[in-house]
Amino acid sequence: MWKAPGFIPTLIAVFAAFGSWSLLLPVIPLAALDAGHSTTLAGASTGIFMAATVATQIFTPTALRRIGYNPVMVASAFMLGVPALGHLLGLEAWNLLLFSALRGIGFGALTVAESALIAELVPSRFLGKASGMLGVFIGISQMICLPLGLFLAGRVGYPVVYVTAAAIALVAAVMCLRIPRIRAHPRARASSQEHVVSAPVWKLVLVPALSVTSLSMSFGAVSSFLPAAVQELDPVTGSVIAGLILSITGGAAMILRYGSGIIADRNGRPGATMIPGQVMGFAGVLLMALVVANGWSAWWLVVAGILFGGGFGMVQNEALLSMFFRLPRSRVSEASAVWNISFDAGTGLGSFLLGAVAAQAAYSGAYAVGAAIVALGLLATIADRLVGRKRHRGG
Template sequence: MVQTGLSRAEIEQLDSMWKAPGFVPTLVAVFAAFGSWSLLLPVIPLAALDAGHGPALAGASTGIFMAATVATQIFTPTALRRLGYNPVMVASAFMLGVPALGHLLGLEVWNLLLFSALRGIGFGALTVAESALIAELVPSRFLGKASGMLGVFIGVSQMICLPLGLFLADRAGYPAVYAAAAAVALVAAVMCLRIPRIKAQPPTRPSPEEKATSAPAWKLVLVPALAVTSLSMSFGAVSSFLPAAVQELDPVTGAVIGGFMLSITGGAAMVMRYGSGVIADRNGRPGATMIPGQVMGFAGVALMALVIANGWPVWWLVLAGVLFGGGFGIVQNEALLSMFFRLPRSRVSEASAVWNISYDAGTGLGSFLLGAVAAQAAYSGAYAVGAVVVSLGILATIADRVVGAHRITELDNTRARLRQLPLGRKRRRNG
């Protein structure tokens, strides 16, 4: 049964994010959708290699997936305004999983790339829609916690389904994984039917006075986007090379730890992303944990470079993974909330698109560029360069804090709306 949405005034009166119509179905749908994606993420390249293709084509299957993802994310805000969240998310969940069945026809080049691209279209639309939808469904004062909970559902899904896909491939064969991914995505599509039938708001046009006193939208989202990109580039190297680096450093202990490193990093990101959201809600605005999160991420990737370069005990890489993952989780949430708070309510879908493009493009770019560095200067060199990139993101955030102290951005954004709530005024008087 499709739920009808509440008005914005009614939503703001809710005393819990869990009472927001459509919030729980959205979380379940996102859990299933990311489960479908995670099942196939490590399996498709492995299947390509087993089919006799070279590493270049195996990598291209992921590359074309991400290219289709980013291209789709650019156009998703327009689709959300014209069609609404419900139909876009149902269609995207369907596109994310069902094309996996096309691989049952074989793994020729055309088949491998075509169905990977189709799945990327579904993933791109879904990632933008789910982040923006959270801002539409829950009260503004719970947005940080709600965004953090979204990260928890995504993180748990990945921690379960990434190893599960490899397990099923080993025990039941690749066709079983394709069928499982399609089935899980259909669960997501069914849950999306319970999302309220609402559309993204059309963009508002500021008055001449507002244009004169407000910064352009791209300036408001640029630095949060750079913060995400700087860390997601390092994440591209971490996800691609860290398990191998662990095993290379210590073939005995590393063989055990290496397989869990991505889960350790992802678990830290999940916990710290939620914690960052709680702090943002208590403060009534994001930003308090952004620089600490970036510093944590820098410390983690720099420690990875030092451990690998100096041959330190492999357990130091576990600490590095926790630091990097925790910092990355904080920056993810802070950047998304900052974009929501800085832009008008009518542009939350654009904020979600910019955030997702920054994340996905950074991950792909990092895998490519830092992989090239690793080929020339080993894994330690790749992580050292990653640390430098993160440090540039920190400097950009500090500069933005200085400039932002004099910036006016009161155009129906979340910060302005919170000031209109009795709760927000009470907090300021008590502060």
């Protein structure tokens, strides 16, 4: 897979793009709370970012066909980075929401393009490992940048974080210039060599999409409100512990996502680690709820972070590979779009809706509701296994 042209620049671009996103993901809500805004508005800053992301992702496959990967990715990297500087203007509600939305446009196009490009560049027999390596670079980026954003905000102030996020996104833009100038395959190329899909596309991708969405909703709450929740448990070292937990969560996701890809390649199909991943994710969020509700040591959240991050990583990889497996290869851009929409819509909904729950029932209530949502996703996967075993995939 390392010999595929453009694979390494794509991974570096992924690292930089998610680094820019991760720096600001916990920082913007925390800045909003520090400015005296409500938890609902703090969650809405992430929610509107993800809403713009999802809206953009719907149209990205068409742009990839008409314009090509290279120009779409370069432009979207600029859109992800430059609006971060707009937060320098202040912490009023309009500022938080407007520039979060503008960054979401860039993030939406970039994430769809990156995931689909991996499937375009890498042979099918290496797709599990390649998708897992994509997760490795995302995970390393999150391990570094999630706590780094909080550290910089606490030590040198929020403006430095905004400028750093913009600069890192520009690195992604430079790397995108080195990606081969190809376009996504048009739908018309779904030729006679491809098997006929035996069910509507939405039915084939629905359950994998729900599995990602259910966990990403909890991720939205974890990334947006865990720092504040930990500071309530431990006002002295809370910010340090929160950064550590977010880093460990990303690391666990990285390692187990790659392991899930190796298992999928060995089996010749995805699915083996989906249910174990959902069970781990459920256990992690439930433990977070119990720790916060009972005032246990904040270090128990490290265990919760490992469980949640590891389970989420496995589910991410399984869901993406399942969509690639169930749909024709000529529709990888649609599969990537659905997966990214599921991830990002869940993150935005989780941040907004669970933020509203937190305002009424505290952070423990938000995580308890998150655990219930993960359980629903698990039940959907089990039902899918029982009634939908026969799947057909394009060539």
